[in-house]
Amino acid sequence: MPQGQPLTVPDDGLTTRERRNRPLLMVHTGDGKGKSTAAFGLAIRAWNQGWNIGVFQFVKSAKWRIGEQTVLERLGRLHDETGEGGPVEWHKMGAGWSWSRKAGGEEDHAAEAAEGWAEVKRRLADETHDLLVLDEFTYPMQWGWVDVDDVVETLANRPGRQYVVVTGRRADPRLVEVSDLVTEMTKLKHPMDAGQKGQRGIEW
Amino acid sequence: MPQGQPLTVPDDGLTTRERRNRPLLMVHTGDGKGKSTAAFGLAIRAWNQGWNIGVFQFVKSAKWRIGEQTVLERLGRLHDETGEGGPVEWHKMGAGWSWSRKAGGEEDHAAEAAEGWAEVKRRLADETHDLLVLDEFTYPMQWGWVDVDDVVETLANRPGRQYVVVTGRRADPRLVEVSDLVTEMTKLKHPMDAGQKGQRGIEW
Numbered sequence: 001m002p003q004g005q006p007l008t009v010p011d012d013g014l015t016t017r018e019r020r021n022r023p024l025l026m027v028h029t030g031d032g033k034g035k036s037t038a039a040f041g042l043a044i045r046a047w048n049q050g051w052n053i054g055v056f057q058f059v060k061s062a063k064w065r066i067g068e069q070t071v072l073e074r075l076g077r078l079h080d081e082t083g084e085g086g087p088v089e090w091h092k093m094g095a096g097w098s099w100s101r102k103a104g105g106e107e108d109h110a111a112e113a114a115e116g117w118a119e120v121k122r123r124l125a126d127e128t129h130d131l132l133v134l135d136e137f138t139y140p141m142q143w144g145w146v147d148v149d150d151v152v153e154t155l156a157n158r159p160g161r162q163y164v165v166v167t168g169r170r171a172d173p174r175l176v177e178v179s180d181l182v183t184e185m186t187k188l189k190h191p192m193d194a195g196q197k198g199q200r201g202i203e204w
Numbered sequence: 205m206p207q208g209q210p211l212t213v214p215d216d217g218l219t220t221r222e223r224r225n226r227p228l229l230m231v232h233t234g235d236g237k238g239k240s241t242a243a244f245g246l247a248i249r250a251w252n253q254g255w256n257i258g259v260f261q262f263v264k265s266a267k268w269r270i271g272e273q274t275v276l277e278r279l280g281r282l283h284d285e286t287g288e289g290g291p292v293e294w295h296k297m298g299a300g301w302s303w304s305r306k307a308g309g310e311e312d313h314a315a316e317a318a319e320g321w322a323e324v325k326r327r328l329a330d331e332t333h334d335l336l337v338l339d340e341f342t343y344p345m346q347w348g349w350v351d352v353d354d355v356v357e358t359l360a361n362r363p364g365r366q367y368v369v370v371t372g373r374r375a376d377p378r379l380v381e382v383s384d385l386v387t388e389m390t391k392l393k394h395p396m397d398a399g400q401k402g403q404r405g406i407e408w
Contacts, residue, residue, distance in 0.1 A: 032387040033231065034242035041241030044248060045271035067249035182393040183236040188386035
């Protein structure tokens, strides 16, 4: 891929280096494949740069354990053992977040999503991670489980040098507005259209 | 993400299991980000399933060493050392493919691309890999460095259970036609539009 050239140089008083190093807020949206996979690919690259990675999966089922989690957690252990790459934390909503696992009981997805966002917000304030992946976070935003204006304001005004990538369909226009890089994945052709179900190793 | 249900069930004489296990030919195209990153994400998942991975990067510059290569090769060594995951081979065109590195000399990208495709074709015939990533392969197709009909026929009729993902802009309609899963990544918003250049750890 050729190195791109900026179309315009903004009058923002920043040097090219300062602008280049501005931490990005990224969104992967659309109805196609690859939104989460590309976000995890970013996390893999970031690990290789020694970044501190935090993944927060806002999915309902804890059973859905995907290969990326295994691999990123393995890379995290590799960091702990050998110093290679960066540290990795992977949290998912499922049956309660790992920092507040409750035994049994009814699941309240809305409350869990709000709790997950509250934790992300604390970590953003503390500058815990260099890259935060908020996987499928557009859904709690859409369903009113978190306050969209709070999310947008918090992400837009996060301190320090924290990269954030949000994935999921139907990203809120307010989120798109404050984001630096927004990619839409569109399905041109999908095997489910031809009667094929998800495949192990490809879909999860 | 909810488990999708097929829109139609084809009258192809296959059971659901046979259809589910049909190896996929996938294309990531469009002008947006994430085409290669999502393909490498698939490779990461496939590694975790113990698949044999072959990556073939049809890029012109060998200098452009991206984080995914480091990480996937590291995972490949982890496999060799501990038996975890699957084996990984990563080849890139650059200044000659690794299986036929020539010292110095003029670079002939067209000949190198043709040589790369000939090697991929041999491996497909030999069923060497479970997943082949043909990264940025749409460009040699577009530039006439490889014969598109030969590529399409070879990929469509590959033997056994080999998954293939092709990345790059402007995928040829003939390739799209024979592919099972085609995703278009579209740029909605990009920091280069606001005068920001590529960032280490994000762009490469």
